[in-house]
Amino acid sequence: MSSPSGNAALTVRPMGTELSSPRLISTRSTLATLVRHERRRAARSWLPRIVFAVIPLWLAWFVKPAFAYALAARGATTGAASYQALAGQVVMFGSISLIFLGHSIFEDRDTHSDDRLRSGGVSRWELTTSKLVVMLTHEVFLAAFVLIIGSLLFGAHSAGDLGAWVVLSAAWCLTCTALGLVAVGLSRTAAGFTLVAYGGSLVLVAGTGGLAPYTLLPGWARFLSRAFPSHWYLRGIDDVVVRRVTLTDVWPNVAALLACAVGGFAIGAVLMRYRRTEPHR
Amino acid sequence: MSSRSAALARHQLRYLANSALLTAAYVVVPFVLIGYFRNAYSVYLQGQGYTGATGAELVVPGVATLYSYLVLAHDGVFVFSEHLWNAWDRVRAIATPTEVVVAKVATTWLHILVQTLAIFAGSMIIFGFPTDHRILSLIPVMVATVCVGAAWGCLGYVLSPTNATFDAWCYGGGVMLAAIGGAISPLGLLPELIQNIAPVSPVYWTMKAVQAVLLDNDGFGGVVKPTLTLLGFAAVLMIVAGLFFDAGKRKAGRLR
Numbered sequence: 001m002s003s004p005s006g007n008a009a010l011t012v013r014p015m016g017t018e019l020s021s022p023r024l025i026s027t028r029s030t031l032a033t034l035v036r037h038e039r040r041r042a043a044r045s046w047l048p049r050i051v052f053a054v055i056p057l058w059l060a061w062f063v064k065p066a067f068a069y070a071l072a073a074r075g076a077t078t079g080a081a082s083y084q085a086l087a088g089q090v091v092m093f094g095s096i097s098l099i100f101l102g103h104s105i106f107e108d109r110d111t112h113s114d115d116r117l118r119s120g121g122v123s124r125w126e127l128t129t130s131k132l133v134v135m136l137t138h139e140v141f142l143a144a145f146v147l148i149i150g151s152l153l154f155g156a157h158s159a160g161d162l163g164a165w166v167v168l169s170a171a172w173c174l175t176c177t178a179l180g181l182v183a184v185g186l187s188r189t190a191a192g193f194t195l196v197a198y199g200g201s202l203v204l205v206a207g208t209g210g211l212a213p214y215t216l217l218p219g220w221a222r223f224l225s226r227a228f229p230s231h232w233y234l235r236g237i238d239d240v241v242v243r244r245v246t247l248t249d250v251w252p253n254v255a256a257l258l259a260c261a262v263g264g265f266a267i268g269a270v271l272m273r274y275r276r277t278e279p280h281r
Numbered sequence: 282m283s284s285r286s287a288a289l290a291r292h293q294l295r296y297l298a299n300s301a302l303l304t305a306a307y308v309v310v311p312f313v314l315i316g317y318f319r320n321a322y323s324v325y326l327q328g329q330g331y332t333g334a335t336g337a338e339l340v341v342p343g344v345a346t347l348y349s350y351l352v353l354a355h356d357g358v359f360v361f362s363e364h365l366w367n368a369w370d371r372v373r374a375i376a377t378p379t380e381v382v383v384a385k386v387a388t389t390w391l392h393i394l395v396q397t398l399a400i401f402a403g404s405m406i407i408f409g410f411p412t413d414h415r416i417l418s419l420i421p422v423m424v425a426t427v428c429v430g431a432a433w434g435c436l437g438y439v440l441s442p443t444n445a446t447f448d449a450w451c452y453g454g455g456v457m458l459a460a461i462g463g464a465i466s467p468l469g470l471l472p473e474l475i476q477n478i479a480p481v482s483p484v485y486w487t488m489k490a491v492q493a494v495l496l497d498n499d500g501f502g503g504v505v506k507p508t509l510t511l512l513g514f515a516a517v518l519m520i521v522a523g524l525f526f527d528a529g530k531r532k533a534g535r536l537r
Binding site for chain 2: 052066103190195202212216218220
C-alpha cells in the first residue's frame with residue numbers, strides 16, 4: 001500500500017529506543033528560567049510587598065516605648081529598645097510575607113500552570129525551588145530594609161556586633177522560608193494558608209517577645225517560646241544589643257536557627273511530595 | 282432581607298461551615314494572644330494605679346476587636362472565590378447587586394458578632410474577664426465595633442483588585458488600627474504623636490469605652506460617645522464603599 005504524499009515526512013522510531021519527555025527549556029537553564037518567571041510574578045505584587053516593608057517601621061515605632069518600659073523596669077539602658085522592636089517586626093512581617101509563597105503555589109494550582117510546566121518536563125523540585133529562591137530573596141531584602149532604615153530612623157544607641165546581626169538575620173531568613181514551605185505543605189486550601197501565615201505570624205512574634213517584651217510574658221509563655229524558631233533569633237538579638245555579646249557568643253542561637261531551617265526544608269519537601277489540596281478554595 | 286438575599290446568606294454560611302476548622306481557629310488563636318499580652322497589660326495598669334487590674338480588662342476587648350478585622354480575610358476568600366471560579370456573574374444573575382451586598386455583609390456581621398461573643402465568653406472562664414453587670418454597658422459599643430469591622434471589610438473589598446491585596450488590607454490594616462488604638466500596646470506607652478492621632482482609629486474608641494466601664498467604673502454614660510463615634514465610622518466607611526462599588530468590576534486572581 002502506498003502512503004499518502006502528506007505523510008511523507010513521518011519517520012518510524014527505531015526498535016529499542018525510548019521517547020524522552022519533551023522539555024520546554026534546556027535542563028541547564030530550567031531553574032534559572034523558573035526563577036526569572038517567579039521574579040517577574042513577584043514584581044507584579046509590588047504594592048503589598050512595599051506595604052509589608054513600611055508597616056514594620058511604623059509598628060516598631062509604636063511598640064518601642066513598651067520595650068523601653070520593660071528595659072527600664074529591670075534597670076537596663078533603654079537604648080536597645082529600638083533594636084528589639086525592629087527585630088520583632090522582622091519576625092512578624094517575614095512570616096506574614098510567606099503569604100506570597102503560598103499565593104504563588106496556590107495560584108499555580110488554581111490555573112493548572114504547575115500541571116502544564118510538569119508536562120513540559122519541569123520537575124516538582126525545580127518548581128518549588130524556584131519559588132523558594134525568590135521567597136528567600138524577599139526575606140533578605142525585607143530584613144535588610146527594616147533593620148537598616150529602622151536603625152537610621154530610631155537607633156540612637158549602638159547596635160552591637162554587626163557580624164552577629166548579619167549572621168542571625170540571615171539564619172532567620174532561611175528558617176522563615178523553610179517554615180513557609182512547611183506551612184504550604186500542611187495547608188489544603190488557600191484560605192487555610194492565609195490563616196497560618198497571618199495568624200501564625202502573630203503567635204510567632206507575640207509568643208517570643210517580639211510585640212510585648214519577653215520579660216513581661218508569663219512564665220509558661222517564656223517556657224513554651226523555646227519551641228519557636230523566632231525565640232532563638234530574638235533572644236540572640238537581645239543578647240547582642242543588651243548584653244553586648246559578639247558573634248561567637250550567639251552561635252547556639254545561629255545553630256538552632258539553622259537546624260530549624262534544615263528540618264523545615266526536609267519536612268516541607270516530604271509534605272510537598274504527598275500534598276493533597278482541595279481545588280479552588 | 283429579601284428571600285434571595287437570605288438564600289445567598291445561607292450559601293455563605295455553608296461556606297463557613299465547610300471550613301469550620303479555620304472558622305474555629307479565628308476564635309482559638311485570640312486566646313493565645315490574650316495569654317501573651319495579659320501580663321504586660323497587668324504590669325502597666327498596676328503601675329497606673331489600677332491595683333486590682335488583671336490586664337484582661339483591656340486585652341480581651343482589644344484582641345477581640347483586632348480579630349474582628351483579621352477574620353475579614355477568611356470571609357473575603359469566599360467573596361473573591363466567586364471571581365476565581367467565574368461564578369460572580371451567576372450570583373448577579375439570581376439577585377440584584379444590593380441583595381448580594383446585603384447577604385454578604387449580613388453574614389460577615391453575624392460571623393464577627395458570634396466570634397466576638399465566643400472570645401468574651403471564653404475569656405471569662407480562662408482569663409478572669411469580669412462577669413458582673415458592667416458587661417451589659419459594653420454591649421452597645423461591641424455591637425458598634427462589629428459594625429465597623431464589617432464596614433472595613435466592605436471598603437477593603439471595593440478597593441482591592443486581588444485577594445492578596447484584600448488580605449493585606451484586613452491584616453495589615455487591622456494590625457495598624459489596633460496598634461494605633463492601643464489594642465496591642467497600652468495607649469499610654471505609645472509615642473506622644475500616636476496618642477494624639479489615636480482617635481482616627483476606631484479601635485481607640487472601643488478601648489476608651491472599655492477602660493471607662495471596666496477600669497474607671499463610669500457606667501453606661503462612658504460608652505455613649507464612643508458608640509456613636511463607632512457607628513459614625515461604620516457609616517462613613519459604608520458610604521465610601523458604596524461610592525466606589527461597581528458590581529460589574531472583575532476581581533483578578535491571587536497575585537495579579
